[in-house]
Amino acid sequence: MKILHTSDWHFGMPAGLGTYEENQRAFLDQLCAIIQREGVGAVLCAGDVYDSGLAGASAIQLYNDTVTAVCGRLGVPMVMIAGNHDSAPRLSACRELLQRAGLYVTGRLVRDIEPVLLGKDTAVYPLPYFNRDEVSALFPERREEIRSLEDAFQVVCSHIRETMDPGRRNIVLAHAYVVGAQLSESDRSARVGYAAAVSKDVFDGFDYVALGHIHKPQVIAPRIRYSGSPLKYSFGSEERQEKGVVLVDTETMEQTFLPIQAPHDHISLQDTYENILRRTDLAEHYLSLEVTDRYAGLELLADLQERFPYLLSVRGKALTETGEAAPLAVEELERLDETDIMRRFLAENFQYEPTPEQLALFQEVLVWSGEEEEG
Numbered sequence: 272m273k274i275l276h277t278s279d280w281h282f283g284m285p286a287g288l289g290t291y292e293e294n295q296r297a298f299l300d301q302l303c304a305i306i307q308r309e310g311v312g313a314v315l316c317a318g319d320v321y322d323s324g325l326a327g328a329s330a331i332q333l334y335n336d337t338v339t340a341v342c343g344r345l346g347v348p349m350v351m352i353a354g355n356h357d358s359a360p361r362l363s364a365c366r367e368l369l370q371r372a373g374l375y376v377t378g379r380l381v382r383d384i385e386p387v388l389l390g391k392d393t394a395v396y397p398l399p400y401f402n403r404d405e406v407s408a409l410f411p412e413r414r415e416e417i418r419s420l421e422d423a424f425q426v427v428c429s430h431i432r433e434t435m436d437p438g439r440r441n442i443v444l445a446h447a448y449v450v451g452a453q454l455s456e457s458d459r460s461a462r463v464g465y466a467a468a469v470s471k472d473v474f475d476g477f478d479y480v481a482l483g484h485i486h487k488p489q490v491i492a493p494r495i496r497y498s499g500s501p502l503k504y505s506f507g508s509e510e511r512q513e514k515g516v517v518l519v520d521t522e523t524m525e526q527t528f529l530p531i532q533a534p535h536d537h538i539s540l541q542d543t544y545e546n547i548l549r550r551t552d553l554a555e556h557y558l559s560l561e562v563t564d565r566y567a568g569l570e571l572l573a574d575l576q577e578r579f580p581y582l583l584s585v586r587g588k589a590l591t592e593t594g595e596a597a598p599l600a601v602e603e604l605e606r607l608d609e610t611d612i613m614r615r616f617l618a619e620n621f622q623y624e625p626t627p628e629q630l631a632l633f634q635e636v637l638v639w640s641g642e643e644e645e646g
């Protein structure tokens with residue numbers, strides 16, 4: 272049987288003032304095409320289905336369309352675990368009912384993990400994102416030896432090994448940061464480092480370990496692998512990553528990486544204002560621009576946004592020769608209040624910083640004008 276391994280869809284992730292939904296819908300179309308073309312027998316999603324535990328309506332709609340297409344229309348079972356970005360109880364709502372439709376969702380870790388049996392030879396053990404304390408609570412008799420996340424993984428995996436049938440293909444589906452994995456800009460929580468890394472040795476004895484959490488597709492060991500996110504979610508090193516999904520043949524255990532093509536790419540560019548304006552080929556892509564010959568103020572940002580609708584951030588020349596220019600993110604515009612706009616206007620046009628007295632006066636004027644509008 273062919274199993275498709277994917278992870279880190281991050282449905283609902285914001286992109287500037289918009290979302291990544293167009294790219295994510297293109298991924299869904301390509302996922303369905305691959306399933307049909309390759310005769311895929313099951314799909315494994317290793318967590319971070321959503322970008323946030325409080326997913327919005329359009330992200331939930333996209334999730335609905337995805338599982339309806341895969342489990343419903345194509346009739347292919349899907350095994351899914353909650354990642355650190357997901358809300359475990361929300362993601363796994365109605366899980367018993369959904370199992371009958373071929374959707375196997377695990378929100379929280381349990382002590383005796385019931386494997387999902389696929390085809391005639393494969394068992395999948397779902398390990399949703401968990402912390403050390405959860406494992407201590409599930410295995411109170413081993414509390415003393417569980418001092419780190421690595422110990423916790425060791426306890427959970429050895430408990431699986433005690434009961435698993437070695438005559439089957441035993442696959443672990445997990446959401447974790449494994450030592451040696453290379454991070455990208457969009458691996459926010461892994462970068463912060465509160466999610467400790469575990470060594471690959473905890474996964475000894477399994478036939479395949481389908482990992483999620485890290486967004487760069489990569490092989491950790493011959494049978495331990497990150498599919499990576501199917502789409503780019505940041506600039507920098509992630510711009511140059513080829514994104515996709517992994518196909519695993521459970522008879523030969525052969526693995527194949529299949530690329531996913533997004534309609535909107537991520538591109539960083541550093542050039543003069545005139546040269547950037549000439550780049551009509553960039554209009555369809557997410558951009559991080561550095562304008563080398565101008566100050567990046569609100570006017571310049573507005574002009575660039577008109578030409579490049581997927582623009583995410585601009586950095587320009589510093590106001591002073593020695594200063595560092597902070598990049599201006601498109602979504603920051605939403606957060607600017609009247610005082611911020613006035614200060615930026617004065618800084619950009621007159622290199623002037625208002626005094627506290629002038630700011631107080633400005634506040635008073637704002638209050639007056641507000642009363643005027645209401646009255």
Ligand SMILES: [Mn+2]
Nearest residue numbers: 279319484485
């Ligand atoms: Mn993720």
